[in-house]
Amino acid sequence: MHILITYMSHTGNTKKVAEAIFDEIASGKEIKRFFEVTGTGGYDFIFEGFPIHAFGPPDQAKDFMKEFLKGKKAALFITHAAHEDLPELQQWLDRSKEAAGGAELLGTFNCQGELSEEIAEFMLDSGDPDLVAYAKNRSLTLGQPDADRLQKARDFARKIAAKLERYG
Ligand SMILES: Cc1cc2nc3c(=O)[nH]c(=O)nc-3n(C[C@H](O)[C@H](O)[C@H](O)COP(=O)(O)O)c2cc1C
Secondary structure, three states: OOEEEEEOOOOOHHHHHHHHHHHHOOOOEEEEEHHHOOOOOOOOEEEEEEEOEOOEOOHHHHHHHHHHHOOOEEEEEEEEOOOOOOOOHHHHHHHHHHHOOOOEEEEEEEEEOOOOHHHHHHHHHHOOHHHHHHHHOHHHHOOOOOHHHHHHHHHHHHHHHHHHHHHO
């Protein structure tokens, strides 16, 4: 079984989750940034990770899905500044899953990540009331994803690996 863990990450949150997932996979694994991937034909399974940008998946993540995820068995891992309990989050995750519609998705993991100061400033200037509200709550995101959230990412990877073993 060849498994690819691939991701984009500007401030390191999604990278942390990618590395936690990578650590949990026993063997036959590679970890790469999107731009390092030239093809996915040689992989049996792909974990694709990205941050939420403006209430959905960033263009780079959608482009990757279109080019490399069609017809593949895959799982998504997503970070965002919002708390996991935020009701609107479900919509953002649904948009992400829809964008990956060409893949056979075995699961989706999401967790809160720290909102960097730079991005918070950008959000404060955006004029979008929701983004401004997230930026104002930046202090609540500091230190995320923490050890508990990274453990949840590992549990997710283990469950997906068990599914793959069972169903091939
Ligand atoms: C342009 C932009 C838009 C963002 N929009 C959202 C958003 O709509 N909701 C949210 O919860 N976080 C939003 N964020 C915050 C990131 O999703 C969050 O900080 C994420 O963990 C960053 O991951 P990274 O460190 O892997 O890049 C946005 C960040 C950027 C740069």
